[in-house]
Structures are given as C-alpha cells and as structure tokens.
Amino acid sequence: MLHVQVVLFDGFDLLDAVAPYEVFCAAEMLADYEMQVEFVSAEGPRLVPSGGKGVNIEATGRLNPTRKGIILVPGASGELEGDGPNAIPTILSRAMNTELTVKLKHALALPDLTVATVCGGSLVLAMGGLLDGRPAVTNHLGMELLGATGAIPVHARVVDDGNLVTGGGVTSGLDVALYLVERELGPQVAHAVERLFEYERRGTTWRKSGIPLRAEMAVGVSGVGGARDVTVVDSADAERAAVTVESSFDGTWDATIATPIGKLAVQLHISTINGLIQGQAIQGDEVSPFIAPILKGSTLCWSQRVTKPMRLNLNFEVAVSGDVMTGSAKAGILPASKLTAIRI
Structure with missing residues (x-):
C-alpha cells in the first residue's frame, strides 16, 4: 500500500x-x-x-x-x-x-x-x-x-x-x-x-x-535557470568597479544585519587591489567572498552566497558616510534586511 x-x-x-x-x-x-x-x-x-x-x-x-x-x-x-x-x-x-x-x-x-x-x-x-x-x-x-x-x-x-x-x-x-x-x-x-x-x-x-x-x-x-543567477556585471558596471585609488569602502567593518529572524553580526573586509574593489564577509566560521562587486555612483553593490541562517544568494547595496556604512541585503520576495556597520 x-x-x-x-x-x-x-x-x-x-x-x-x-x-x-x-x-x-x-x-x-x-x-x-x-x-x-x-x-x-x-x-x-x-x-x-x-x-x-x-x-x-x-x-x-x-x-x-x-x-x-x-x-x-x-x-x-x-x-x-x-x-x-x-x-x-x-x-x-x-x-x-x-x-x-x-x-x-x-x-x-x-x-x-x-x-x-x-x-x-x-x-x-x-x-x-x-x-x-x-x-x-x-x-x-x-x-x-x-x-x-x-x-x-x-x-x-x-x-x-x-x-x-x-x-x-x-x-x-x-x-x-x-x-x-x-x-x-x-x-x-x-x-x-x-x-x-x-x-x-x-x-x-x-x-x-x-x-x-x-x-x-x-x-x-x-524555462530552466535565470532566477538562480547572481548579479550580472555589464561593461559599464565593470568600468565603475575599477578604481585607481583606495575607495571610501576600504577597511574592516563590524556590521549588523537586522533580519526577520533576528540580528546577525558579520564582519566585512573590503579592499582595492589592482584598481578593483574586492571583499569578503565573515560570520562565525563561514567566509563568503563578494561576487561581482560594482560601484553605482556612491553605492557599492555585490552578491554573496551564505548558508546561515539559511542557504541564500543575497544582493547587497551599501553606502558610506565617514566611518559609517548603511544599506540593505535582499533575496527574492524576502523583505530587505537593514545593514549598519562601523569601520574599525
């Protein structure tokens, strides 16, 4: 049966x-x-x-x-x-x-x-x-x-x-x-x-x-695929991602992401190497590199694969004023989560 x-x-x-x-x-x-x-x-x-x-x-x-x-x-x-x-x-x-x-x-x-x-x-x-x-x-x-x-x-x-x-x-x-x-x-x-x-x-x-x-x-x-893709970088975005001097985003940041299931503490490491912005996020023992970081005016955007608190590809948008970073992280229909960070 x-x-x-x-x-x-x-x-x-x-x-x-x-x-x-x-x-x-x-x-x-x-x-x-x-x-x-x-x-x-x-x-x-x-x-x-x-x-x-x-x-x-x-x-x-x-x-x-x-x-x-x-x-x-x-x-x-x-x-x-x-x-x-x-x-x-x-x-x-x-x-x-x-x-x-x-x-x-x-x-x-x-x-x-x-x-x-x-x-x-x-x-x-x-x-x-x-x-x-x-x-x-x-x-x-x-x-x-x-x-x-x-x-x-x-x-x-x-x-x-x-x-x-x-x-x-x-x-x-x-x-x-x-x-x-x-x-x-x-x-x-x-x-x-x-x-x-x-x-x-x-x-x-x-x-x-x-x-x-x-x-x-x-x-x-x-109809296979498409929605799984992370941010795609076109040629114009690639040019914006290239910088010749240290960007205002460079440094180590203690960040807090306010998600619907609680606040997450994450440390962001951002640097400019050979004229390109690179970064990674560390949460506990998980290290997630930035995917396709791009500058859009004064906003830094990137995608990132995480497994905590659940397995997701997140899209980030942040801006910096002095040593304070603010922005959001979002995945699909989930509500955007507010991100705040202090440069240390």
Whole structure:
C-alpha cells in the first residue's frame, strides 16, 4: 500500500493542502484502497491553523520520514509583502525552523520515498538548504527566492526530479497530485479521478529526460535557470568597479544585519587591489567572498552566497558616510534586511 502524508504547519495554505488531499482520497477509493492518505504535522496529532482566516484542520498523525510513499508539503497563506508575523516569507521561515526540515532531509535521502511540494512548499525545503542544485518550481512570486537558495528554477507547472516533485502556484496542487497518482498507480486511476473531478491536468511535466535543447535555447525556451543567477556585471558596471585609488569602502567593518529572524553580526573586509574593489564577509566560521562587486555612483553593490541562517544568494547595496556604512541585503520576495556597520 502507498502511504501519502500531507504535511500541515501553522499558516499553511488551505487549497495547497486540501486539493491534493481530495485527489489522493479519490484515488484511494478508485484503486481499491491501494493508497492511504492522512494529514500529519511534524509535531504530531494536533489542530493546525491555516493562514488567512485561520481555519483549523486536524493532523491525525506525526510525520514519519521513513514511511514508504509520498510526503506532500503545501505553501503558506498570508500577506504577500513585509516582515510581519502573518507575511508569507515569515510563515515559511517559521516552518523551515521547526523539526520539519530535519524530517524532510531524512526523507529525501531514502530511495523509496517521494517528497512533493505545492506552491511555496518548495521554498520551505529550499530555505532549509535541501534543494541546492536541484530543479524545482514554486509560485511565480517566489521564483527569484527559489533561485537565491541555490535551487535551479524551472518555469513549468510540475517539475519531476525523481524523488522530488514540485508544483507551481496554488492550483497546481491538483496537477501535482494527479501526476503522482498516474506515476504511482497508473493512468487508468488518474484518468478516473480526472473524470470524477471534471478536471484535466494542465501543462507538461518537466523532467530531465529526452533529447536536450541546444545550449543557447535552453534558458529562453525550457524555462530552466535565470532566477538562480547572481548579479550580472555589464561593461559599464565593470568600468565603475575599477578604481585607481583606495575607495571610501576600504577597511574592516563590524556590521549588523537586522533580519526577520533576528540580528546577525558579520564582519566585512573590503579592499582595492589592482584598481578593483574586492571583499569578503565573515560570520562565525563561514567566509563568503563578494561576487561581482560594482560601484553605482556612491553605492557599492555585490552578491554573496551564505548558508546561515539559511542557504541564500543575497544582493547587497551599501553606502558610506565617514566611518559609517548603511544599506540593505535582499533575496527574492524576502523583505530587505537593514545593514549598519562601523569601520574599525
């Protein structure tokens, strides 16, 4: 028997969870109960409030990351912008910082278990560092953030990467579930569910198979990549990055970045070598070099890959007045984090 665990966390999106649940329930009935589906949470049986209006759904079990079958993670419902407690990025970050991430990491290491996501569910995994180098999709509003975590964004309705199947926006939960029913139980059962629901699965499921596209066509046509890229330096920017004297940014800076999950202490080392600005950031035992630092007027911009507090590609913009630096760090739809620093 194939077991399906639909994960609930505080602030989950109702449609992300309920639509696949109904598809799996219908498949369970039509396939003579060869499939069993239940709502679970990482913490165990409890009433779990959804986002938005806060409708409660009961999780009847604890997520078991070793149970053969499918684990499906929904996205969140809340405010689209800002860093308040009800903002979607905040809800996803809270879910990522629970034991859910550890359990999903364990599940992804098992060959006979598939982890599926709907909408922002892939961001829960990505922000936890579980999708580095893997093709995936999320809601179109989160594709830039998905790429910033090191995942490979694919602009498709459903993306199949073996034991990882991800879906796009909210209604793609139907398509993810129907695709998994067909993959695991066969097309006859999937077709019967489609007829019952009077819904036909949308789009082509993207997989790493078949004849590859020509390299120059891959990004524009297949929709792979793009959002993962860090800042691109054009020729004009490269000229601005070159300086002939020590820049006002040179030195060692004790910086504080105010993120939605707390303040981070970082030390920045910036220097001008052979006319080019270079730098690195040190946080604890992690050293991250600046990527493509460029001067835009009086503002220094660079990208940087970090793993703490989560795996992200951050874009920085800072300015200096004397020995004081101010600016921001941002990744995708996450709210910009304020940066302040003092030269030491």
